[in-house]
Amino acid sequence: MVRHSTSGNTLIVIDMPEHNPGNLGGTMRLGLRRTVFKTENSILRKLYGDVPFIEERHRHRYEVNPNLISHFEQKDLSFVGQDVDGKRMEIIxxxxxxxxxxxxxxxxxxxxxxxxxxxxxxxxxxxTGNLSAYLQQMCKPSSR
Known part of the structure; x- marks a missing residue:
């Protein structure tokens, strides 16, 4: 992974702003964090049971460069989940x-x-070619 660029190219993956690249100890984003779905039209949202948010464990110190998000989304790479502040992209x-x-x-x-x-x-x-059928079955109203 390229962490720093001296060529003048824009980095796609960057150190999180609160991370000090010179000090690797204790600088990770750790623990259970909430991810909010930005759209109802998401495969992962449906797989999680069509909930508005999920909580999953994190252990990292990098993130997608926020300056490039709109560029990715113009190319159909959608950021469908983000942190509760809407600053960090969590799911694509x-x-x-x-x-x-x-x-x-x-x-x-x-x-x-x-x-x-x-x-x-x-x-x-x-x-296995079963995702569409599974998602359709999940979206049907219960017969109870």
């Missing part, structure tokens, strides 16, 4: 792709054999 999805998602958190921390984390469940469903 690529439009018109069966399953292209990225998350800033660590979904593996909460994944279990009989209850996989929604991002992993989505990957498995997409790989």
């Amino acid at each position: 999805e690529l439009a018109n792709h069966p399953y292209f998602v990225g998350v800033q958190f660590h979904p593996e921390f909460s994944s279990r054999p009989m209850k996989p984390s929604p991002p992993y469940l989505g990957l498995l469903l997409a790989a």
Whole structure:
């Protein structure tokens, strides 16, 4: 990963502003954090049960350069989840792709054999050609 550029190119991934690159100890964004979905039209939102927000564990010190977000979104890479302040982009999805998602958190921390984390469940469903049917079934009203 390129952390610093001397070539004059704009960096896509940057150190978070509160992170001191010279001091790596104790500078990570750690722990359970809330991610708010910006749209109802999100694969991951549907996989999480169509909730307005989720809470997942974080362990990182980098983020997408906020100055480039609008450029990415013009190319159909949508930032569908963000932190509660709306400053940090937490979830991306690529439009018109069966399953292209990225998350800033660590979904593996909460994944279990009989209850996989929604991002992993989505990957498995997409790989087996079952994601669309699963999402359609989830969106149907209950017959109870």
